[in-house]
Amino acid sequence: MLDLSEYKALIFDLDGTLVNSMPAHLEAWQHASQIHHFPFDKTWLGSKGGMPSRNIVKLINDRYELTLDPEQVSQTKAQHFATIRDHCELIPATAKLLCDYYNKKKIAIGTGSQRENALKLLQGKSIEHCFDVLISANDVSEHKPHPATFLAAAKALGVSPKQCVVFEDAELGFEAAHRAGMALIKVDKNGQLQSENA
Template identity: 30%
Template sequence: MPYDAVIFDLDGTLLDTERMAFVSGQRALARHGLTLTEPLFLRLVGVDSVTVRAMLKDHFGDHDFDAIDADWRAEDHHLAEAGIPHKPGAEALLSQLAVQGTPKAIATSSRRAGAQHKLAKSALARHFEVVVTRDCVTHAKPAPEPFLLAARRLGVDPRRCLAFEDSNTGAEAAFAAGMTVVQVADLVTPTGRHAHHLAEDLLSGAKMAGLR
């Protein structure tokens, strides 16, 4: 085994939630007379909630962003109640790592409550010893802190970790943490600038990175 641990992003990497987030965001902003376009949404992918709010304020001007944020989270929660689909290969890869006894963690820009709800509704919570959320860190992605904290909580050297990400922001964070980075395409086209491997799905990315 060439790695001591594997660290995953959540949204868009393990879970097919980015499209759900677009729909919930459109509904939430529409309540406030605003339109969330696809180009604007794609700029928000992989970005933490504090930065998202700043970007929306810059785009739309002054609005009640506390209410918008609450409405967006409520819409996310409502859509998740119907179940959250996995990204292709997610369950197979996580099960393979479990059989091998490989430590695993989540490093996500989602808040704790949202991440826990998604993990529960997707039935993936059982796979993870450590879940690092936006609430756990001072500096969110693209800073390396989420990945460094995940490695520290697992008790492993970050340079001995494999990281899976979909967003360019997340790949930059994992790369800065010194990890081997597999970037799996989702809604945003990967630049590959901070990825050691570019993959179409999780299983092919795992193979590229030398997982068996």
């Protein structure tokens, strides 16, 4: 059992941390790659977890010397993801922590997803009421690995960064938590938790 007594606030990433949605996101990227004719590199795209889709399309353009429309491609990806997101399951270890600390500590979501998509994913799992604050890609101008998402969550919760612990599954999120000066608990590919000090 993790000892979180020293922290006033818990900040959860969403995709891959609370909900096992990364396989669905990758399926949606594969669908978008077929529609818009760009290479589908599962490992590379998986490493961009936590980054808004529009930003990923810009990286795809840079990587393959393409001129894809980020808005159009991300919309195609989002539309396909919407058809399969209900099949995504909660990750047991983080879902249990959420239940254990609900109404006991301040809790936020800090995600690179668009607000509408994040809300629908949370509502689909009936956990949207468990959070005091939701910081999405719409709420900050700089995204993970920039610390803005987590710092905005701390500010909205009314706590200092040092009073926060972040739960994250992706490298971009790990860096963002470190840069925010927050403690970090990593969620591995098997949904196991690994504590790490900021």
